[in-house]
Amino acid sequence: MPDYQPPLTLTPRMLALVAEISELVGRLSAQEQSRLTPQLRRGNRIRTIQASLAIENNTLSVEQVTAVLDGRRVLGLPAEIQEVRNAFAAYDAMAGWQPDSVEHLLTAHRLLMHGLLDDAGCYRAGGVGIYRGEKLLHMAPPPSRVALLMQDLLAWLAATELPALIASCVFHYEFEFIHPFADGNGRMGRLWQTLILSRWQPLLAYLPVETVIQTHQGEYYAALAEADKVSEASPFVLFMLGALREALLEAVAGDQVSDQVSDQVERLMAVLQPGVALKASELMELLHLSHRHSFGKSYLKPALAAGLIEMTDPASPRSPAQRYRRKLL
Template identity: 70%
Template structure:
């Protein structure tokens, strides 16, 4: 049995972040365990998938990803549409996987990359370097070492005594360092970290931390590079713990804001009878509002996020003929 231990310096900053994250997770679990409806789960999952793929240069918007999930036709590149469909399949299957089982890791990669690369579900068979422009950022270990390195990393997952938050971040970095697949390593690393976190606290399965990473994409890659230079995961772990904390704070804040605007959303639903589709200007007129930003922030967006209303043209959010209607059922 391998005794591999990823190099890491546990810093006071890490411990402080772990404590703060744990506190927020407790609050979120207590607040949302019974109120995390299928609509909220779906909304967070859509944001997760859209952001994770956007990091890999997929250009589809949240609205287009939502439309794909609903089986609607979306104008987009065939590869990008396939990436979204694959990602939904992978995240839907996530609860059936065990984090330290290699067969599950390969199955996940096959779902994520099916129809996109020839060797989906198989480790790479050649060397690979990560470039930005013409500059080499990272040369991954040789292909002949990949299987052994992955086995050692998964074995460490099963016996590590570190806090699950730290373990998930270390795994994410080590996985990207090994770069075990010909393509899809970034989205696989983020997916597997989510799987690890969900085994710690189920509510973490629907935390869209990928949205935070997408907003801080340069810092994400800089943290990976800093960890490479330091020859240990410490800089990347600190970055990822910070991203997790930010995602949790935003999740709690979103819930609090949603509570505060319940009356406004109720008013919006009252003036939008089932079966009727109205433009935003018509909705504002019925509500007696003239300030569009207020209407958007406190009426329209919360109702859309809660899945209570929907766009008639989700693939074209800014369409001049866009209307909104009640979601029935």
């Protein structure tokens, strides 16, 4: 057993969340493997990448991220487009990594920050503080301690007997506390928690929990700050377990209505003939729909995420002239 043990107080609420999450995973896993087609896996991965980068102020939409990954032209900042390509490469390589390997950790950072950071794949050489505006929220340990602190944390991860659900949250917090890299620590922490969880239950590699974190971004940072204040991971563990629970509830609900959603997408594909490009309003008219939000949520976005249709102008997803057509497979 390693000498280092991250400070943590297990609470009844944590254990109750672990039990509930485990039950949700069980309910999902029985049918998820057959339902999780390559297209759906890709759609979830796109949502994960877009949300994780949006937390770091990347402005690209889900539609634009999809266009980048399809190799189509997108009007956006070059750095933001590079972030998308890097993130997809990192998540794609995740299956070959071990969570307690420093070599794999550095390789992941090198992929995530390729072309964005001169010392990508290397621990930081300078001090770093985390600010909101002009307010200092956290001063990370000095660079001289980073390698040893990460060695201790990875050794703890390899040996801990905590449930993976809790251990992954603790690692995520401790990683952000150490802040081992000059940049990219937030997206790395979320990536590595996903990796840890995927070793416990493979379907969690495609659970877009980052979309929940993005929705509750203020609470995410508040939980990190509260954990710093009390000098232990417990507040952040509670937040992340709640986020995982919410993401799984959404996934289970989606599974329960998957046949209905598939019917809706099939109806859309039936009215969108090959070689024809139509506006959203024209598609709604053909489908006899009047509620634009429901059309986008239940018809248009699932079809885009599944790669069944594409925009004629992905560089300007909100253009009034935007049309949609069947994607050539």
